[in-house]
Amino acid sequence: MTATGLSALWSHWRRNPLQLFTLVAGLALATALWSGVQAVNAEARASYDAAAATLGEGQYDQLLPAVGSDIAQETFIALRRAGWLVGPVVEGQIGPAGTQVRLVGIDPLTAPGGLGPVGGGSMDLPQFLSEQPVFANAATAAKLEGLIDAPLVIEPTIAPDTAITDIFVAQRLLGAQGRLNRLILAPEQPVGRPALENIAPDLTRRAAQGGSDVGRLTDSFHLNLTAFGLLSFAVGIFIVHGAIGLAFEQRRAMVRTLRALGMPLRRLIVLMASELLVLALIGGVLGVSLGYIVAATLLPDVAATLKGLYGAQVSGALQLRPAWWLSGLAISVLGTAIAATGALISVARMPLLASAQPRAWATYRARVRQIQMAVSVALLATALILVLVGEGLVMGFGLLACLLIGAALALPLVLDGMLWLASVRARSVVAQWFWADTRQQLPGLSLALMALLLAMAANVGVSTMVSSFRLTFTGFLDQRLASEIYVSAQSVQQARALEAFAAPLTSEVLPLLSVEATLAGLPAELYGARIGATYRDNWGLLAAAPNVWDSVAAGDALLVNEQLARRAGLWVGDDLRIGPQTVLPIAGVFGDYGNPIGQAIVSEPLFSTLHPQVTALRFGLRTDDAEALRNALTDDFGLPAGNITDQAQIKAFSLAVFERTFTVTAALNVLTLSVAGFAIFMSLLTLAGMRLPQLAPAWALGMTRRRLGQLELMRAVVLAVLTTACALPLGLALAWVLLAVVNVEAFGWRLPMYVFPRDYAVLGLFALAAALLAAAWPARRLARTPPADLLKVFANER
Amino acid sequence: MLLHVKHLKKSYSGAEGSVPVLRGIDMEVAAGETLALTGESGSGKSTLLHLIGGLDTADSGLIELDGQDITAMDDTQRAAVRRTRIGIIFQQFNLIPSLDIAANIAFQARLAGTYDVGSTDDLAKALGLATHLRKYPEQLSGGQQQRVAIARALAARPQLILADEPTGNLDESTAADVMSQMLALVAQTGAALIMVTHSPRLAGQMGRHLHLRQGLLA
Structure with a gap:
């Protein structure tokens, strides 16, 4: 059976x-x-x-410098002598720009178990110590070939573009003799050892984390991708x-x-x-x-x-x-x-x-329709409530889901209303039949139209987000990269000489001073800025107190970026501690797009007071004649050309990074729209085979098959136009949620939303073209239906 | 007695409350007997046929087929009775459009596990379908499709055949041909036949004739 x-x-x-x-x-x-x-x-x-x-990140507690990035080797020795079980790590980039490899040096004798490929990996300890190899995966090893003098060993489990070696080899290759970057703490430490503050007061302890820092940082990006995958699905x-x-x-x-x-x-x-x-x-x-x-x-x-x-x-x-x-x-x-x-x-x-029995199914369908309406209203109401009271990234995506599914479920009902309006206004008999017949077709096409609605709304929403981002980002680059020339010195002495040399040739010399810091309990950067015309004229602030630049220049206040402000729940007028004895009010909040961490800016004199050991090695130079200044720097001062970057190069690089960010979403957009186009095509093609009983009477009463075919084509266009009309407001709502809700929750900054009518018009034309293409074949088939097939509809004996 | 129906009642709920369709039917059908059920539209003849075939459930009363009470069976048990002991011929033929004629004829017999290729071929020949076995239902005329439905019902070798206006969709001449072929084949198998019809002429060809009026046997 x-x-x-x-x-x-x-x-x-x-x-x-x-x-x-x-x-x-x-x-x-x-x-x-x-x-x-x-x-x-x-x-x-x-x-x-x-x-x-590979690096032990997240698995163990670590000791990091409170200020700067270096730990003296003597500090490590002092800690070991005091009984602390710590392993040193040094790291840095090696190789030419664009193909750089992160070289990490560890000490296998003191590193906690399971760290690196030594011991449990492909080589035992004596061999490692005697041969002093550099471990890397095959691709990274190829990059290092000829670049370093240490033997290379292929280890597939090592992260891409990362190489591991003994700490002394790494220090030699990186030119960092005597310097360390962090110390990894073994999980078990001896009882009764002296406190960290007594031996190394300049170090701070960072607790082990469940996942890697990078994984945490990129979670939002992957969540966005997953959301797109789900939408396409x-x-x-x-x-x-x-x-x-x-x-x-x-x-x-x-x-x-x-x-x-x-x-x-x-x-x-x-x-x-x-x-x-x-x-x-x-x-x-x-x-x-x-x-x-x-x-x-x-x-x-x-x-x-x-x-x-x-x-x-x-x-x-x-x-x-x-x-x-x-x-x-x-x-x-x-x-x-x-x-x-x-x-x-x-x-x-x-x-x-x-x-x-059709009647039973009709009753059933009517009930489904009522349920669909109720679910749609409930989802849209939930979306509204989430906008008003929700918090968190998951809420943001929940809001997106409620909005999109609610709107998709409402579409057939909205379209039915629109078609009903058209039918009651129709004058000619053909028009009346056309609208009534289109309404009858709606249930069969509604799923494909819902797919089109979602795809188009996603397209409008994401393109609005990307274009808004692009517009804001370009303005942001103009603001942040105001200097025409950026130079970097190789030493403190050269930096001082360079500043003195450039001063008379430029309208402003802007030192780039920064340290890593913990602000409001969050990882952040503290910048020292020479407040002058460049900042006052170019920097637009999201929120500011009166006389903001005067108070910052005087060292009475500071600026924070939007990420720090939102994450720490701070805004203009609130106080922020930037040093043991230093608490300043926030005078302004600036947009800082693309930066994952918090940032605060104080005046250069105040920064130097707080961090006297930090000297600027990089400068932004303002000039009306960038070419002449560049020539003077290379010919008269003798600065290598590689130490000079002009603004256009940095902007081009930054924009290129940004454009690639959205390549993936753009590709998914196109794929999603293609899938929706396919849905319409298949629906029309399938329905075309079931249309004869409805079309045969119209044909029998005097409409030509050609005319019927044309009307079929027109029907697809009408439905696509109406769906597009619904998709536009939905897409804009989607864009608003992405920019004002999801982005804030995921990245910590809010983007202003711009609308791009021309882009939407082009998208609408694409949708019409897709609908026309999808309808062309079924309509052609209909126009060529043999009369015998149409006659069968009327025959009792089929 | 093959079929025994006692005090059978059935009503449907409508806009104006419960509408009685069968108001207490008592009847018996012997093995090999042919019986015509006639009556005006809405008199309950199709409902009676559906209840006997286990396609619907009664409000009260008894239907015994070969000693087994159909009204006491659950859906799965009724399905088993339909599969193995009853053949149903519908007015709308109800062939499976995606199967060819040979597969349609063999279908119920295969469900019941009584498929016999020889007897299926014989039925196809007897009903003039031998040259159409590889065609699909849509390629046949109404009369041919109804012959396929008859062959399908008979191929499963049921004890009871229920036919609901089997010639209602056919012209008079075709209807007469189909009818005579059906009666001849039913007689050969020894099955009992209950046929619902509006036609007094067709009813006259059956061994016995019952008339339903407002849910009661007249």
Whole structure:
């Protein structure tokens, strides 16, 4: 009985290959976009974990310098003699710009167990000490080839662009003899050892963390990617839902017959669910394969983005990880289950004799429509409540989900209202028929239109966010990179000479002074600024007290960036401690886009008082003739050309980093819109085969097949236009949520929102073109339907 | 006695409350007997057929098929009875459109586990379907489709055949052909046949004739 039932169910797909293709393709596309994004995330996370495992980050407590980045080797020796079990680490960049490698030096004798590849790794301790090799993965080793004189050993588990070696080798290669960057604390420390303050008062202890710093920092980025993956998946699932709904609708009569002939309902439901499971797995396998291609294409851009934004090293190559492809298959099955549950329940609940009666289904549909309306209103109301009272990143994404799903569910009802309005205003009989017929088509097309709505709203929302970001970022670069020339000195002496040389040739010399600090309990940077015309004229502030620059210049107040202000809950007028004895009021808050950590700015004299050991080695120079100044610096002062950077170069580099940040989202945007276009095409194509009973009477009453085809085309355009009209406000709402809610929660800054009507018009034209293309083939098929097929509609004996 | 129906009642809920359709039916059908059920629209003849076939459930009363009470069975048990002991012929044919004619004829027999390729071929030949076995239902005329439905019902070798206006969608000449073929084949199998019809002429071809009026046997 099972085999017979299955053969009957499968025969439907054999006779309707287009429907089968829609279902499997929808599943494959949905799974591909989801698993592609997941593959990128998994690869990035694996890279972070490799970095954490290699360097011990996050696993152990660490001692760091309270100010600056260096620890004297004597401090380490003093701590060891006092009984502290600490291991020294030195690190720095090596190699030419663009292909630099992070070289980390550790001491295997004192490093806590499990740190680095020594001992438990590929080499034992005596060998390591005698050969003093440098460990790196194959790609990194290739970069170091010829660059260093130490032997290279390939160790695949080491993070990308990172090399590990003995501390003395690293100090020699980095030119950092006698200097350390941090000390790693063994988990077990002797009882009764002297307090840290007594031996090394300049060091602070940082507690072990659950995950790596980089992983934490980039979580928001991956969350954004995941949200896009989910959105794309949702668009795909709309296709699947449509295909399954249509298949079940067409098989209602078969279901009734099967039950009437003695197939038990339970067995039938199990068979239908099994059939869908098989299809889900086929779609899932195809989707995971496609996802691999998507991920392999996107990964280099993601790696570049993460490196540019956060300095995180991510491998540009993709590996097949079981957790990833298994989750791809699981999401395919889950998506099918979501899409099919309603259809299966409706089959299970319909009385045997009513299951094929249109009236019963019409009643059922009316109820579904009411439920859909109620869910839509509830979701939109939840979104409103979240806007008013919600907090946190998860809330931000919850808000997005409520808004998008609520709006998608409302779409068919809104469109129905619009079409009803058009039908009551129609004068000619053809127009009346057209609008009434379009309303009748709405249920069959609504899922595809919902997919289009989501894809277009995502497109409008994300393009608004990116363009707003671009506009703000360009203005921000003009503000922050006001100096025409940036120079760096190689020593303190040279810096002083350089400043004296440049002063008479420039309108302003702006030293770049900074130290790492903990402000309001958060990791941050403290800058010292020479307040002059450049700051007063170029820096726009998000919020400021009266006479802000005068009070900062006088050392009576400070500025903070938006990230620090929002994270610490501070604003203009609040006090901030920047030194043991120094607490200043905040006079202004400045935008600091792209910076992941907090920042405060005080006047140069105050900075020098607080940190007398810090001397500026880099300067911004203001001039009207950048070329002449550059020549003077190289020819007269003798500064190497490599120590001079002009503003245009830095801006170009910064903009390039920024552009790459959004390459991934732009690619996902295009893919999502393509999936929606596919959904419309398949829906129209499928519906075209069921249209004859509705179109035959119009044909019989005198409308030509050509005219009917034209009207079909027009119908697609009308529906696309109406959906676009709904997608625009939804997209703008999405952009607002991304800029004003998600961005603030994820990155700590809020971006001003701009609108770009021209971009939206272009997107609308694309949507129309997609709808026209999608409708062209079905309309052409309809226009060429043989009269004999139309006549069959009227025949009693078919 | 193959079928025994006692005090059978059924009502449907409508806009004006409960509407009784069957108000106490008592009837018996012997093995091999042919019975016509006639009556005006809404008299309850199709409802009676559906209850006997286990497609619907009664409010009260008893339906015994070969000694087994159908009204006491759950959905799965009723499905088993339909599969193995009853053949149903619908007015709308209800063939499976995605299966070819051969598969449609064999379908119920395969569900019931009584499929026999020889007897299925014989049925196809007897009903003039031998040259259409690889076609699909949409490629056949109404009369041919109803012959397929008859062959499907008979191929499972049921004890009881229920036919709900089997010629209602056919022209008079085709209806007569289909009817005579059906009766001849039913007679060969020894199954009992209950047929709902509006046609007094077709009812006259059956062994016995019951008339329903307002939910009661007249």
